[in-house]
Amino acid sequence: xxxxxxxxxxxxxxxxxxxxxxxxxxxxxxxxxxxxxxxxxxxxxxxxxxxxxxxxxxxxxxxxxxxxxxxxxxxxxxxxxxxxxxxxxxxxxxxxxxxxxxxxxxxxxxxxxxxxxxxxxxxxxxxxxxxxxxxxxxxxxxxxxxxxxxxxxxxxxxxxxxxxxxxxxxxxxxxxxxxxxxxxxxxxxxxxxxxxxxxxxxxxxxxxxxxxxxxxxxxxxxxxxxxxxxxxxxxxxxxxxxxxxxxxxxxxxxxxxxxxxxxxxxxxxxxxxxxxxxxxxxxxxxxxxxxxxxxxxxxxxxxxxxxxxxxxxxxxxxxxxxxxxxxxxxxxxxxxxxxxxxxxxxxxxxxxxxxxxxxxxxxxxxxxxxxxxxxxxxxxxxxxxxxxxxxxxxxxxxxxxxxxxxxxxxxxxxxxxxxxxxxxxxxxxxxxxxxxxxxxxxxxxxxxxxxxxxxxxxxxxxxxxxxxxxxxxxxxxxxxxxxxxxxxxxxxxxxxxxxxxxxxxxxxxxxxxxxxxxxxxxxxxxxxxxxxxxxxxxxxxxxxxxxxxxxxxxxxxxxxxxxxxxxxxxxxxxxxxxxxxxxxxxxxxxxxxxxxxxxxxxxxxxxxxxxxxxxxxxxxxxxxxxxxxxxxxxxxxxxxxxxxxxxxxxxxxxxxxxxxxxxxxxxxxxxxxxxxxxxxxxxxxxxxxxxxxxxxxxxxxxxxxxxxxxxxxxxxxxxxxxxxxxxxxxxxxxxxxxxxxxxxxxxxxxxxxxxxxxxxxxxxxxxxxxxxxxxxxxxxxxxxxxxxxxxxxxxxxxxxxxxxxxxxxxxxxx
Numbered sequence: 001x002x003x004x005x006x007x008x009x010x011x012x013x014x015x016x017x018x019x020x021x022x023x024x025x026x027x028x029x030x031x032x033x034x035x036x037x038x039x040x041x042x043x044x045x046x047x048x049x050x051x052x053x054x055x056x057x058x059x060x061x062x063x064x065x066x067x068x069x070x071x072x073x074x075x076x077x078x079x080x081x082x083x084x085x086x087x088x089x090x091x092x093x094x095x096x097x098x099x100x101x102x103x104x105x106x107x108x109x110x111x112x113x114x115x116x117x118x119x120x121x122x123x124x125x126x127x128x129x130x131x132x133x134x135x136x137x138x139x140x141x142x143x144x145x146x147x148x149x150x151x152x153x154x155x156x157x158x159x160x161x162x163x164x165x166x167x168x169x170x171x172x173x174x175x176x177x178x179x180x181x182x183x184x185x186x187x188x189x190x191x192x193x194x195x196x197x198x199x200x201x202x203x204x205x206x207x208x209x210x211x212x213x214x215x216x217x218x219x220x221x222x223x224x225x226x227x228x229x230x231x232x233x234x235x236x237x238x239x240x241x242x243x244x245x246x247x248x249x250x251x252x253x254x255x256x257x258x259x260x261x262x263x264x265x266x267x268x269x270x271x272x273x274x275x276x277x278x279x280x281x282x283x284x285x286x287x288x289x290x291x292x293x294x295x296x297x298x299x300x301x302x303x304x305x306x307x308x309x310x311x312x313x314x315x316x317x318x319x320x321x322x323x324x325x326x327x328x329x330x331x332x333x334x335x336x337x338x339x340x341x342x343x344x345x346x347x348x349x350x351x352x353x354x355x356x357x358x359x360x361x362x363x364x365x366x367x368x369x370x371x372x373x374x375x376x377x378x379x380x381x382x383x384x385x386x387x388x389x390x391x392x393x394x395x396x397x398x399x400x401x402x403x404x405x406x407x408x409x410x411x412x413x414x415x416x417x418x419x420x421x422x423x424x425x426x427x428x429x430x431x432x433x434x435x436x437x438x439x440x441x442x443x444x445x446x447x448x449x450x451x452x453x454x455x456x457x458x459x460x461x462x463x464x465x466x467x468x469x470x471x472x473x474x475x476x477x478x479x480x481x482x483x484x485x486x487x488x489x490x491x492x493x494x495x496x497x498x499x500x501x502x503x504x505x506x507x508x509x510x511x512x513x514x515x516x517x518x519x520x521x522x523x524x525x526x527x528x529x530x531x532x533x534x535x536x537x538x539x540x541x542x543x544x545x546x547x548x549x550x551x552x553x554x555x556x557x558x559x560x561x562x563x564x565x566x567x568x569x570x571x572x573x574x575x576x577x578x579x580x581x582x583x584x585x586x587x588x589x590x591x592x593x594x595x596x597x598x599x600x601x602x603x604x605x606x607x608x609x610x611x612x613x614x615x616x617x618x619x620x621x622x623x624x625x626x627x628x629x630x631x632x633x634x635x636x637x638x639x640x641x642x643x644x645x646x647x648x649x650x651x652x653x654x655x656x657x658x659x660x661x662x663x664x665x666x667x668x669x670x671x672x673x674x675x676x677x678x679x680x681x682x683x684x685x686x687x688x689x690x691x692x693x694x695x696x697x698x699x700x701x702x703x704x705x706x707x708x709x710x711x712x713x714x715x716x717x718x719x720x721x722x723x724x725x726x727x728x729x730x731x732x733x734x735x736x737x738x739x740x741x742x743x744x745x746x747x748x749x750x751x752x753x754x755x756x757x758x759x760x761x762x763x764x765x766x767x768x769x770x771x772x773x774x775x776x777x778x779x780x781x782x783x784x785x786x787x788x789x790x791x792x793x794x795x796x797x798x799x800x801x802x803x804x805x806x807x808x809x810x811x812x813x814x
Contacts, residue, residue, distance in 0.1 A: 008674040015529075036806040047580055048076030050487035064536070068146060068530075071532045074525040075129075077487045081219070082114075082524045089168070090215035092161035094122045098503045098522045100219070112221045118502075119776040121208035121270040121807050125407035125503070125526040127275030127298075129693035130159040132533035135282040139355030143536065150581040157582045158689055159279070161291040163297050164588070166272065170206040170304065171590070172220040174199040177207070177263070177321040189427050202320045203310025208262045228261065234698065262318060264574040265357025269305050270424050274458070276302045277431040280374045281462050282537075290587055301377040303686060307369035308319030309378040315361040318351040347481050362410045365389035373462075375686060392425075392444040393435050399449050402446050426455035433463045442465060444472065451512070453479070454505045454527070455536045466538030476535050477542075480528070488523040490514035494496050495552060531731050564602030589691060600639045600681040611667055615748035615803035619668060625652065625661040625693055629681050648697060652677055663695055668801065670699040700747070702803025706755035708742040709774070722782075734813060735778040742772070747801035760794030764812055778814055789814055 051073060058069055068188035079085065081096045096117055099112035136143045137152045144740025163420070178199040216222075280297035287294050309317055360367060365386045368379045388409050395402075403418045426446050433439050443456040453476050460468050468476075482497035491500045491514030499505040502523045516523075536543045607624035631639045641659055643652050650665035663677060676692040718733040758766055766776040776793055790813055797806040 006560040011111075048079050049579070050080060050371050050486075052075045055314070056483040063477075063481060064543050065145075065546045066545050067532055067536075070483060070485050071529060072579065073485060074529050075133075076486055078524055078526070078529075079194055084215055084218055085582055085585075086165050087157060087161060087168075087585055088212075088215065090209070090211035092123075092126075093209050093211060094121050094126050094163045094522065094524045094526065095680070096122055100520045100522070101222075101266050102520070110222065111568070112219075114211075114216060114219065114221045116209040116211050117688045118268065119211070120166075120169065120206065120264065121271040122163060122503075122524065122526060123508070124268075124271035124273070124275035125530055127159065127166075128278040129526055129533065130155055130162060131275070131278035131282045132530065132537060134159065134284075134287070135537060136533060138284055139772070141545075142540045146543070149578050150634050151579060154579065154582045156287070156289045157585055159283070159294055160292055161585055163279075163292065163301070165204070166301050168588075169208070169210060170301070171201055173205050173207040173263075174201055174208065174321050179320065186504055201323055202308065204263045204304035204306075204311075205317075205320050206268075206305075206435055208264065208268060230337060235365060254789065263356075264352040265354055266309065266317065266319065266355050266360040266363060266548045267420065267424050269309050269317075270363070270427050271369075273302055273367075273374065274427045274431045277374050277462065278458075291584070302371060302374040303377075303393075304635075306367050306375075306379050307591040309360050310364060310381070310793075313380075313498050315359070315367075315382075315385070316362040317353055317358045317360065317582040317647060324328055328466075331338060332442065335420055361385055362388070362406050363424060364546055366425065366434045367669050368431060368432075369434045370428050370432030380424055390435065393438040399446070406795065417508055419506070419626055422446050422450055422452060423455070423506045427451055430455040430459035431462065433459060435503075440467070444469060447472070449574070450509045451475070451507050454531050457531070457538060463533050466540075468538060473539070473708070473801065474694065476531065480532055480535065484526045486530060488525045490521040490523070499528065505531075561785065562619065584656045598705045600631045600683050600687065600689050602627055602641075602679070602689060603677055603691055604628070604677075606663070606693065606695055606697075609697040615745065615752065615800045617625040617668075617800065619801060620650075621663075621665045621667050621673075621697060621699075623663040623665065623697060625677065625695075627659040627661070627693075631683055640682045642682060643677070644680035644690060645692075647677050648673035649673075649675065665695065665697070667699050668702050668803070671701060673697050674697045701748050702799065702801050704804040704806040705756075705797040705799050706746055707754075707797045708746045708810075709758070711737060712740045712773075714791070729782065732779070734782050735776075736779060737776045737777065737778070737812075739774040739810065740776050741795065743806070745797075745801070747799045747803065754797045754799055756795050756797040756808075758793060759796040759807070760792075760809075762790030762793075764793060765791045774810075776810075776812065778812065780814065784814070 006466060053254045054070070058066055078094060081098060083093060084091055086092070093116060095114040096119070099113040099115070101113055103109045131398075133147075133155045134152070135157060140146070175198050175566075185710040270366045276298040279294055280302070283293055283294045283298075305711075309315065312318065323523070360384070361382070362380075364381045364390060367382050371380045392402075395405075397405075399418050403421055406421055410769040426443055428434055429439055429443060434443050440456065442461055447453050453472055456472055457468065457476060460466055479498065481501050484494070484496055488499040491495065496514055498504055498512040503510050504512045505526050506527075588705070590722055604625055607626065608622045609621050611619065611621055613619045619717075624783070627641050629639060629641065630636060643661070646652055647663065647665065650663060652663050654660050661677075665672075665673060665675070675695045677695060678690060678692050679690075715736040716733060717736055718730040720732040721728055722731040723729070741756060743754035743756045744751050753771060758768060763778075767775055769775050771813075774793065774795070778791065780789075790811070792812055793810045795808045795810065797808060799805075810811050
């Protein structure tokens, strides 16, 4: 580290920025030492009501009511002191902590100093807070008095702003890295930096923050710890060490790595996914702001992140900015790189890992599971990683044995402290129900080692309808009850009951009670806020006797509020906590616009039905279906049209033309057929839009054939003659009769002859001589002429369309 005295020797007129984002930072010492004397910004006016101490009247109310007042007090403090709600660089990125440097021995007020070190971790928690807040505000019957007035509008504005921050840190990550890359720095010295060039964006790779000096000064801060350049790995430099451009660009001092690294890491990705999972599951599906549908946007950002982390089979996160390093010569012992902006990378260039948290292999199955539950598809994982992950709940672990096993599986690369392993494992497992039915029990085991109860609660809300073990529920209630009313901080000598770290569900348990910083430090309180909301979403029955909303709202507990104020005594009444409205936000004017990832829209309609094979038993109908669609993102050709659901009777086939389909349906058994077919539009970002196409067409009921007959000829044939009293007479003979049969199949159009056969004979013989002719033979004797006889022929006619047969009888008398 550079000596403080050397740093203090820099001129007081040190510029606020030199074009590379390099500005002075605080050197922590005793007392703290500044790189330069700066004038603190005036800071924004306090817009939201805040109290450092609980109002006395509130202490006599219900525990849930106290928690709600505490929650909104934290929210107001967050808005006032830790962030700026705008879409500029640095907007909607909560500071991790704020150090109040105070007045030194000479009477100089050094003001405040911000820290955005793990900014995207905190951004994930902030997004989760907003998602749970919107859920509770959307269910006033379950949570009466939770909020009112401007709260819903404010929450939507902030969620829009926070999701845009995710997009901003992703979209401009490569450009930021290139702007501070050592090759570009040398090119700048040579006057060949190609200032017009922008490194291509790879969705899913992001940097941790983009907070700028103007934003810091608006918050009333002198400086911040985050404003370092993107790191440059020592193994990528020809001269060794890590370069940082100082006011004199020829001087390239070596800076400790921890000061300059801002790329993504596996823990940053994990906690962003945790927040996005809450948006996906809790924010109403139709809710949108400035045409950004929150759920759809969250799905797509989650997909980008998981796919980038799992881009390589090893699940190693690499830097995407990897320019060619061919050298034209040496200058002061340094290679002069050649950079071709039209071919910025070379397959032979070695990939460089991000400096911290590059390996996600041990968590890869957790990433894949969380991704599946957020955006609906899995990412390929090494089978051994899956076996390892799913085997974790079956093990008998201690903290040490689990940490050692994770390290060994990860190829000897440790994952930080044991607390780091646990919070990453629990966050992914909770957001993706990572071990199926075993998830709640395994989270219960893990939470006990570091008091990380929030992740068990998160999993319960997302997947298990708020079910919790009684012990866990009581621990959470105790945590909420003991949180400092004015916000979390590092102690300052106070008893803070575990709320003394930047996030008690990420840091080691030994650090939960603060006292680590020699300077008073305030934390953003997102850990408390998310715990509070998740608890009441899981246990709405605990939300009672609450009137922490706008008391002027219809349905609010006005009488309870008035009674409380009347009983509290003079000077200690509770004012209605009405929060002012935030200014509306508009989308930033980015060069390529904002990818709001709006879903495509479409509809379909049927054409003229055609009846096929009407005279067959399996006659069917074909109906052409046309789908019309539009992609709001302007990429219509990339939108796929998918058959999502076939009708109850029938099926749909494709034709080879993208938007043309054919429905194959039934014809018989109904006079009118009505059904629907489901279609799905899927754009390149996997946004989906489902719609139904109504199908209506005439059918028919099968009828029995109609049958008639006509006697077409009769002959009397004598087989034996005899003589009686001298008279020759016929003794035996037969009657030969021909009939024309008319069986009509009315199920056909035009009608046609139905198939028929002889199905019964009574006292006669008969046979079919042709398709329409029947021959009948009747045997008679001399005695039959004296007595009247009867007979019949029965015919069964069938339709080729199936259905009922016709039984037709031809009576015969002689």
